[in-house]
Amino acid sequence: MRVLGIDPGLTRCGLGVVDRDKNGRLTMVDCGVIRSDSQTPIHERLLILQQELDRWISKFSPDVIAVERVFSQQNVRTAMATGQAAGVALLLAAQSSLPIGIHTPSEVKAAVSGSGRADKKQVAMMVMKILSLKVRPTPVDTTDALALAICHHWRGAQIHRIEKARTQERIRVAALKKAR
Template structure:
Protein backbone atom coordinates (compact mmCIF):
# COMPACT_ATOMS: atom_id res chain seq x y z
CA UNK A 1 0.00 0.00 0.00
CA UNK A 2 1.36 3.42 -0.96
CA UNK A 3 -0.03 6.37 1.03
CA UNK A 4 0.50 10.09 0.58
CA UNK A 5 0.20 11.82 3.94
CA UNK A 6 -0.74 15.51 4.06
CA UNK A 7 -0.21 17.71 7.12
CA UNK A 8 -2.24 20.70 5.90
CA UNK A 9 -1.17 24.27 6.42
CA UNK A 10 -1.14 27.48 4.43
CA UNK A 11 2.48 28.43 5.05
CA UNK A 12 3.91 24.90 5.22
CA UNK A 13 1.93 21.93 3.97
CA UNK A 14 3.81 18.75 4.87
CA UNK A 15 3.79 15.94 2.30
CA UNK A 16 5.12 12.42 2.81
CA UNK A 17 4.81 9.17 0.90
CA UNK A 18 5.21 5.83 2.66
CA UNK A 19 4.86 2.34 1.23
CA UNK A 20 4.23 -0.89 3.09
CA UNK A 21 1.71 -3.02 4.91
CA UNK A 22 0.88 -3.42 8.57
CA UNK A 23 3.25 -5.74 10.38
CA UNK A 24 6.12 -5.31 7.91
CA UNK A 25 8.92 -2.76 7.64
CA UNK A 26 7.80 0.46 5.96
CA UNK A 27 9.65 2.47 3.32
CA UNK A 28 9.73 6.22 2.91
CA UNK A 29 9.29 7.04 -0.77
CA UNK A 30 9.49 10.82 -0.44
CA UNK A 31 9.03 13.70 1.96
CA UNK A 32 8.79 17.45 1.58
CA UNK A 33 6.87 20.63 2.20
CA UNK A 34 4.79 22.82 -0.08
CA UNK A 35 5.50 26.39 1.03
CA UNK A 36 3.55 29.56 0.35
CA UNK A 37 4.43 33.13 1.30
CA UNK A 38 2.42 34.44 4.23
CA UNK A 39 1.89 37.77 2.50
CA UNK A 40 0.44 36.27 -0.71
CA UNK A 41 -3.24 36.45 -1.54
CA UNK A 42 -5.19 33.49 -0.13
CA UNK A 43 -6.38 32.27 -3.52
CA UNK A 44 -2.78 32.23 -4.82
CA UNK A 45 -1.63 30.30 -1.75
CA UNK A 46 -4.35 27.68 -2.20
CA UNK A 47 -3.47 27.38 -5.90
CA UNK A 48 0.20 26.83 -5.00
CA UNK A 49 -0.78 24.11 -2.52
CA UNK A 50 -2.98 22.47 -5.16
CA UNK A 51 -0.15 22.53 -7.70
CA UNK A 52 2.29 21.11 -5.16
CA UNK A 53 -0.01 18.27 -4.15
CA UNK A 54 -0.83 17.50 -7.79
CA UNK A 55 2.89 17.23 -8.53
CA UNK A 56 3.34 14.76 -5.65
CA UNK A 57 0.35 12.73 -6.84
CA UNK A 58 1.73 12.66 -10.39
CA UNK A 59 5.19 11.60 -9.27
CA UNK A 60 4.32 9.03 -6.59
CA UNK A 61 0.91 7.62 -7.63
CA UNK A 62 -0.40 6.74 -4.15
CA UNK A 63 -3.33 4.40 -3.66
CA UNK A 64 -4.58 6.41 -0.67
CA UNK A 65 -4.30 9.94 0.71
CA UNK A 66 -4.28 10.45 4.48
CA UNK A 67 -5.03 13.98 5.67
CA UNK A 68 -4.91 15.37 9.18
CA UNK A 69 -8.44 16.00 10.40
CA UNK A 70 -8.81 19.66 11.28
CA UNK A 71 -9.61 20.16 14.93
CA UNK A 72 -10.67 23.24 16.84
CA UNK A 73 -7.81 25.44 17.85
CA UNK A 74 -7.80 28.63 19.83
CA UNK A 75 -6.75 30.70 16.81
CA UNK A 76 -9.70 30.71 14.36
CA UNK A 77 -7.55 32.22 11.61
CA UNK A 78 -5.07 29.34 11.85
CA UNK A 79 -7.77 26.67 11.85
CA UNK A 80 -9.43 28.26 8.80
CA UNK A 81 -6.18 28.15 6.82
CA UNK A 82 -5.58 24.57 7.87
CA UNK A 83 -9.12 23.60 6.87
CA UNK A 84 -8.73 25.29 3.48
CA UNK A 85 -5.43 23.49 2.79
CA UNK A 86 -7.03 20.23 3.93
CA UNK A 87 -9.92 20.73 1.51
CA UNK A 88 -7.47 21.31 -1.35
CA UNK A 89 -5.73 18.00 -0.56
CA UNK A 90 -9.05 16.14 -0.46
CA UNK A 91 -10.15 17.76 -3.73
CA UNK A 92 -6.91 16.76 -5.48
CA UNK A 93 -7.37 13.15 -4.37
CA UNK A 94 -11.09 13.07 -5.22
CA UNK A 95 -10.40 14.45 -8.70
CA UNK A 96 -8.25 11.34 -9.33
CA UNK A 97 -10.57 8.89 -7.57
CA UNK A 98 -8.05 8.26 -4.79
CA UNK A 99 -9.67 7.34 -1.44
CA UNK A 100 -9.09 9.87 1.35
CA UNK A 101 -8.84 9.06 5.05
CA UNK A 102 -8.92 11.67 7.80
CA UNK A 103 -6.98 11.05 11.01
CA UNK A 104 -6.95 13.23 14.12
CA UNK A 105 -3.62 14.46 15.48
CA UNK A 106 -4.02 12.37 18.66
CA UNK A 107 -4.92 9.27 16.62
CA UNK A 108 -1.75 9.72 14.53
CA UNK A 109 0.44 10.31 17.60
CA UNK A 110 -1.01 7.25 19.34
CA UNK A 111 -0.47 5.07 16.27
CA UNK A 112 3.14 6.14 15.82
CA UNK A 113 4.36 6.66 19.40
CA UNK A 114 1.85 4.83 21.58
CA UNK A 115 0.69 8.09 23.16
CA UNK A 116 -1.92 10.48 21.80
CA UNK A 117 -0.20 13.27 23.72
CA UNK A 118 3.27 12.82 22.22
CA UNK A 119 5.15 15.99 21.32
CA UNK A 120 6.74 16.86 17.95
CA UNK A 121 10.16 15.55 19.02
CA UNK A 122 8.73 12.16 20.03
CA UNK A 123 6.86 11.86 16.72
CA UNK A 124 10.02 12.80 14.79
CA UNK A 125 12.10 10.28 16.73
CA UNK A 126 9.62 7.44 16.06
CA UNK A 127 9.32 8.34 12.37
CA UNK A 128 13.12 8.21 12.14
CA UNK A 129 13.18 4.80 13.79
CA UNK A 130 10.20 3.29 11.93
CA UNK A 131 11.47 4.38 8.51
CA UNK A 132 15.12 3.70 9.34
CA UNK A 133 16.21 7.26 8.55
CA UNK A 134 19.52 8.87 9.52
CA UNK A 135 17.75 11.85 11.11
CA UNK A 136 14.23 13.16 11.70
CA UNK A 137 12.64 14.85 8.68
CA UNK A 138 12.56 18.64 8.95
CA UNK A 139 10.50 20.69 9.35
CA UNK A 140 8.09 18.97 11.74
CA UNK A 141 5.31 19.32 9.14
CA UNK A 142 7.19 16.84 6.93
CA UNK A 143 7.55 14.35 9.79
CA UNK A 144 3.85 14.77 10.60
CA UNK A 145 2.92 13.96 6.99
CA UNK A 146 4.93 10.73 7.19
CA UNK A 147 3.24 9.92 10.51
CA UNK A 148 -0.17 10.36 8.84
CA UNK A 149 0.79 7.93 6.07
CA UNK A 150 2.09 5.38 8.60
CA UNK A 151 -1.05 5.75 10.73
CA UNK A 152 -3.19 5.02 7.70
CA UNK A 153 -1.17 1.97 6.66
CA UNK A 154 -1.45 0.54 10.15
CA UNK A 155 -5.11 1.40 10.74
CA UNK A 156 -6.62 0.81 7.28
CA UNK A 157 -7.02 -2.99 7.63
CA UNK A 158 -8.96 -2.63 10.90
CA UNK A 159 -11.03 0.26 9.55
CA UNK A 160 -11.89 -1.74 6.42
CA UNK A 161 -13.03 -4.72 8.51
CA UNK A 162 -15.16 -2.41 10.66
CA UNK A 163 -16.76 -0.79 7.59
CA UNK A 164 -17.50 -4.23 6.11
CA UNK A 165 -19.08 -5.36 9.37
CA UNK A 166 -21.26 -2.25 9.53
CA UNK A 167 -22.31 -2.71 5.90
CA UNK A 168 -23.17 -6.36 6.52
CA UNK A 169 -25.15 -5.47 9.65
CA UNK A 170 -27.02 -2.74 7.75
CA UNK A 171 -27.82 -5.14 4.89
CA UNK A 172 -29.15 -7.74 7.35
CA UNK A 173 -31.20 -5.12 9.17
CA UNK A 174 -32.75 -3.96 5.88
CA UNK A 175 -33.59 -7.54 4.91
CA UNK A 176 -35.34 -8.00 8.25
CA UNK A 177 -37.46 -4.88 7.67
CA UNK A 178 -38.49 -5.77 4.13
CA UNK A 179 -39.27 -9.42 4.81
Protein backbone atom coordinates in the same frame (compact mmCIF):
# COMPACT_ATOMS: atom_id res chain seq x y z
CA MET B 1 0.86 -0.39 -0.78
CA ARG B 2 1.82 3.28 -0.85
CA VAL B 3 0.38 6.02 1.37
CA LEU B 4 0.73 9.77 0.82
CA GLY B 5 0.33 11.50 4.18
CA ILE B 6 -0.73 15.13 4.06
CA ASP B 7 -0.49 17.45 7.06
CA PRO B 8 -2.66 20.25 5.67
CA GLY B 9 -1.68 23.88 6.01
CA LEU B 10 -1.30 27.00 3.91
CA THR B 11 1.98 28.39 5.21
CA ARG B 12 3.49 24.91 5.33
CA CYS B 13 1.79 21.72 4.12
CA GLY B 14 3.74 18.60 5.12
CA LEU B 15 3.99 15.60 2.77
CA GLY B 16 5.26 12.09 3.37
CA VAL B 17 5.22 9.05 1.08
CA VAL B 18 5.58 5.69 2.84
CA ASP B 19 5.55 2.19 1.31
CA ARG B 20 4.71 -1.07 3.06
CA ASP B 21 6.07 -4.30 1.61
CA LYS B 22 4.43 -7.73 1.89
CA ASN B 23 6.38 -8.39 5.09
CA GLY B 24 4.87 -5.27 6.66
CA ARG B 25 8.15 -3.35 6.57
CA LEU B 26 7.72 0.41 6.09
CA THR B 27 10.08 2.55 4.02
CA MET B 28 10.12 6.25 3.24
CA VAL B 29 9.89 7.05 -0.48
CA ASP B 30 10.02 10.82 -0.19
CA CYS B 31 8.95 13.68 2.02
CA GLY B 32 8.72 17.43 1.74
CA VAL B 33 6.75 20.56 2.32
CA ILE B 34 4.68 22.90 0.17
CA ARG B 35 4.99 26.52 1.17
CA SER B 36 3.10 29.61 0.10
CA ASP B 37 3.73 33.22 0.95
CA SER B 38 1.26 34.73 3.42
CA GLN B 39 1.29 37.95 1.34
CA THR B 40 -0.22 36.05 -1.63
CA PRO B 41 -4.04 36.18 -1.86
CA ILE B 42 -5.69 33.15 -0.26
CA HIS B 43 -7.20 31.70 -3.47
CA GLU B 44 -3.83 31.84 -5.23
CA ARG B 45 -2.20 30.10 -2.24
CA LEU B 46 -4.79 27.32 -2.53
CA LEU B 47 -4.03 27.02 -6.24
CA ILE B 48 -0.27 26.71 -5.54
CA LEU B 49 -1.09 23.99 -2.99
CA GLN B 50 -3.39 22.18 -5.43
CA GLN B 51 -0.82 22.25 -8.26
CA GLU B 52 2.00 21.01 -6.04
CA LEU B 53 -0.17 18.27 -4.46
CA ASP B 54 -1.24 17.23 -7.94
CA ARG B 55 2.42 16.96 -8.93
CA TRP B 56 3.14 14.74 -5.90
CA ILE B 57 0.18 12.47 -6.70
CA SER B 58 1.25 12.13 -10.35
CA LYS B 59 4.87 11.51 -9.41
CA PHE B 60 4.32 8.92 -6.66
CA SER B 61 0.93 7.35 -7.60
CA PRO B 62 -0.15 6.60 -4.02
CA ASP B 63 -2.81 3.94 -3.35
CA VAL B 64 -4.40 6.07 -0.66
CA ILE B 65 -4.21 9.60 0.72
CA ALA B 66 -4.16 10.11 4.47
CA VAL B 67 -5.12 13.57 5.74
CA GLU B 68 -4.93 14.91 9.26
CA ARG B 69 -8.23 15.89 10.83
CA VAL B 70 -7.76 18.96 12.95
CA PHE B 71 -10.52 20.15 15.17
CA SER B 72 -8.71 20.90 18.38
CA GLN B 73 -6.94 24.03 17.24
CA GLN B 74 -6.62 26.98 19.54
CA ASN B 75 -8.34 29.45 17.30
CA VAL B 76 -11.02 29.08 14.65
CA ARG B 77 -9.12 31.32 12.22
CA THR B 78 -6.23 28.84 12.01
CA ALA B 79 -8.75 25.99 11.76
CA MET B 80 -10.35 27.75 8.76
CA ALA B 81 -7.02 27.98 6.87
CA THR B 82 -6.27 24.34 7.76
CA GLY B 83 -9.78 23.39 6.68
CA GLN B 84 -9.36 25.14 3.33
CA ALA B 85 -6.05 23.37 2.72
CA ALA B 86 -7.55 20.02 3.80
CA GLY B 87 -10.50 20.66 1.47
CA VAL B 88 -8.14 21.06 -1.48
CA ALA B 89 -6.28 17.85 -0.55
CA LEU B 90 -9.50 15.84 -0.16
CA LEU B 91 -10.91 17.22 -3.41
CA LEU B 92 -7.77 16.14 -5.26
CA ALA B 93 -8.11 12.64 -3.78
CA ALA B 94 -11.69 12.43 -5.08
CA GLN B 95 -10.67 13.82 -8.49
CA SER B 96 -7.91 11.19 -8.67
CA SER B 97 -10.39 8.46 -7.55
CA LEU B 98 -8.17 7.69 -4.58
CA PRO B 99 -9.52 6.43 -1.26
CA ILE B 100 -8.81 8.60 1.75
CA GLY B 101 -8.06 8.06 5.39
CA ILE B 102 -8.61 10.74 8.00
CA HIS B 103 -6.82 10.50 11.32
CA THR B 104 -6.78 12.86 14.29
CA PRO B 105 -3.47 14.12 15.69
CA SER B 106 -3.89 11.97 18.80
CA GLU B 107 -4.55 8.84 16.71
CA VAL B 108 -1.35 9.57 14.78
CA LYS B 109 0.66 10.17 17.95
CA ALA B 110 -0.75 7.04 19.59
CA ALA B 111 0.00 4.95 16.48
CA VAL B 112 3.66 5.92 16.20
CA SER B 113 4.62 6.52 19.83
CA GLY B 114 2.06 4.62 21.89
CA SER B 115 0.84 7.83 23.51
CA GLY B 116 -1.80 10.24 22.20
CA ARG B 117 -0.05 13.02 24.09
CA ALA B 118 3.44 12.63 22.65
CA ASP B 119 5.08 15.91 21.63
CA LYS B 120 6.29 16.72 18.12
CA LYS B 121 9.90 15.87 19.00
CA GLN B 122 8.94 12.41 20.28
CA VAL B 123 6.84 11.81 17.15
CA ALA B 124 9.76 12.85 14.93
CA MET B 125 12.11 10.49 16.82
CA MET B 126 9.71 7.56 16.46
CA VAL B 127 9.24 8.32 12.74
CA MET B 128 13.05 8.17 12.29
CA LYS B 129 13.18 4.87 14.19
CA ILE B 130 10.27 3.23 12.32
CA LEU B 131 11.55 4.29 8.90
CA SER B 132 15.24 3.75 9.80
CA LEU B 133 16.16 7.32 8.92
CA LYS B 134 19.59 8.58 9.89
CA VAL B 135 18.74 12.26 9.47
CA ARG B 136 15.62 13.95 10.84
CA PRO B 137 13.58 15.44 7.98
CA THR B 138 12.69 19.10 8.53
CA PRO B 139 10.52 21.10 9.02
CA VAL B 140 8.40 19.29 11.62
CA ASP B 141 5.39 19.29 9.22
CA THR B 142 7.34 16.71 7.19
CA THR B 143 7.74 14.26 10.08
CA ASP B 144 4.08 14.88 10.99
CA ALA B 145 3.07 13.86 7.45
CA LEU B 146 5.29 10.76 7.60
CA ALA B 147 3.75 9.85 10.97
CA LEU B 148 0.31 10.21 9.38
CA ALA B 149 1.29 7.83 6.54
CA ILE B 150 2.67 5.32 9.07
CA CYS B 151 -0.52 5.64 11.13
CA HIS B 152 -2.61 4.96 8.04
CA HIS B 153 -0.59 1.84 7.18
CA TRP B 154 -1.15 0.51 10.69
CA ARG B 155 -4.74 1.69 11.29
CA GLY B 156 -5.93 1.49 7.68
CA ALA B 157 -6.65 -2.25 7.46
CA GLN B 158 -8.48 -2.11 10.80
CA ILE B 159 -10.60 0.90 9.73
CA HIS B 160 -11.36 -0.77 6.41
CA ARG B 161 -12.80 -3.79 8.27
CA ILE B 162 -14.94 -1.56 10.53
CA GLU B 163 -16.21 0.49 7.57
CA LYS B 164 -17.08 -2.66 5.65
CA ALA B 165 -19.02 -4.01 8.65
CA ARG B 166 -20.83 -0.65 9.01
CA THR B 167 -21.81 -0.57 5.34
CA GLN B 168 -23.14 -4.13 5.54
CA GLU B 169 -25.10 -3.16 8.68
CA ARG B 170 -26.57 -0.12 6.88
CA ILE B 171 -27.59 -2.29 3.91
CA ARG B 172 -29.15 -4.84 6.31
CA VAL B 173 -31.12 -2.12 8.21
CA ALA B 174 -32.28 -0.52 4.95
CA ALA B 175 -33.45 -3.92 3.65
CA LEU B 176 -35.30 -4.59 6.92
CA LYS B 177 -37.02 -1.17 6.74
CA LYS B 178 -38.01 -1.78 3.12
CA ALA B 179 -39.40 -5.23 3.97
CA ARG B 180 -41.72 -3.81 6.67
